[in-house]
Amino acid sequence: MRSPRRKPITAIEPGLPLLTLKLPKDSSFSSLVEVVLPKRSRDELILSTRNVRTFLGLMDEFRGADLLRRHGLDIRSKLLFCGPPGCGKTLTAEVFARELGLPLVVARLDAIISSFLGETATNIRKVFESAADQPCVLFLDEFDALARARADGSEHNELRRVVNSLLMLIDRFKGKGFLIAATNLEESLDAAIWRRFDEVVIFDLPSQREIRRLCELKLKNFPVPFSIADKVAELQGMSYADVERVCDNAIKRSILKRSKTLIEADFNFAVREAQRRKEVRARLHPH
Ligand SMILES: Nc1ncnc2c1ncn2[C@@H]1O[C@H](COP(=O)(O)OP(=O)(O)OP(=O)(O)O)[C@@H](O)[C@H]1O
Ligand SMILES: [Mg+2]
Incomplete structure (x- = not known):
């Protein structure tokens, strides 16, 4: 049986209802993320020509995802945003979500990072699991706080555990939307993180x-x-x-x-x- 043709998602207009995001009833999850209906529009955003090209390509793939998947191809959905503070990483995540008509699910680092042994990794897993079920843009801001290089030495076992499970979760992420991680401290990221992302987008100071x-x-x-x-x-x-x-x-x-x-x-x-x-x-x- 042919699946019903879905109307292609075009740029959304203000006031247009976004795809509804069903969050699990588990109350611990709701404290780990904040679901934001993206409001800021592309008219407010200035991007370099190279970045405009990257995002247009990503949106094309997302809209043609069914066709690409029928050909056995995955769409690029894991993005790492780098660059100095105040150059549009967070704003772009919001505009991108709005352009695609997807809710922005912002991971709350303060709630995710726990002083209890093993709990941080568990929290990260919960965030990923839920974002995999529904179309959304999962946004991990200040990503360096989770993906800091695994230092040697036994006192860093917890950090090692967090980075290892993060690597695994990113590898397995096959969400219906996008995973965007952002950092202005890219030099402190674990070396193994980079190749997990389909695109690394640099947000430079303006020319x-x-x-x-x-x-x-x-x-x-x-x-x-x-x-x-x-x-x-x-x-x-x-x-x-x-x-x-x-x-x-x-x-x-x-x-x-x-x-x-x-x-x-x-x-x-x-x-x-x-x-x-x-x-x-x-x-x-x-x-
Ligand atoms: N490329 C841009 N085009 C238009 N406005 C911008 C741009 N970059 C930043 N701004 C303005 O500056 C504000 C702060 O930018 P934003 O939060 O996106 O920076 P960031 O790169 O996420 O910084 P940080 O690394 O500190 O999180 C935006 O809300 C917007 O008003
Ligand atoms: Mg930011």
Whole structure:
């Protein structure tokens, strides 16, 4: 018998019901994850051309999964997001889930990591098991906290156990959606982790062009009577989140002065503030 043809999932519109996610009644599971209905849209996200290409390819495979599986092919579904803080790893996971019409299941590290022997590995297994049953994007943020390199020495037996079971669970993950792990400490990941993922996606600091695009996006509702392009060089080396803060702060200062347009001096002030923050951060975290 032919299975009924399913309507292809296209980009979802705000307010469209997402596929419903049935969580098991087991109360311990609900405390291990948070189910988020993704709200942020692709219009808010700036990605490098390479990353756009990667995500479009992944979405094509997901939508054509039945066809690919009939040919005995697996779809790429395990993604590792790396890169410095504030460059869009978490935002992209949310936008990606929304584009696919899937709920975002965010693993709660604070609840998963337990001081009881063996319990962390058990908790991770529960999270994986449940996410395998229903279409969703399982998001493991701060993945380094779970996948730190297995150090030698007997006192690290627990860590070894956690990493070993994580490796096994990732290997076996054949979810109906995606597994996304994210870290800004990729150098501390266990070497055996990398090849478990179908794609490693790097989220870099924005280029000058990307900084400009982000400024234009963030300032789109507020007239700017000066050239943003001239300011971009001063923002180089900052993350997207830093640049966003500069724009927000500049807008707030201008609004508080009852100005209808962005005041150039306020933008310059916000840039200097951000540069100062960056210096403080560099002193606190020299590496
Ligand atoms: N590529 C981007 N395009 C547009 N906005 C961005 C981008 N990256 C970051 N932002 C803005 O900065 C905020 C923080 O970014 P996000 O939480 O995605 O960073 P992250 O890479 O997950 O950082 P961390 O490593 O600290 O978890 C986002 O909610 C968004 O408003
Ligand atoms: Mg994040």
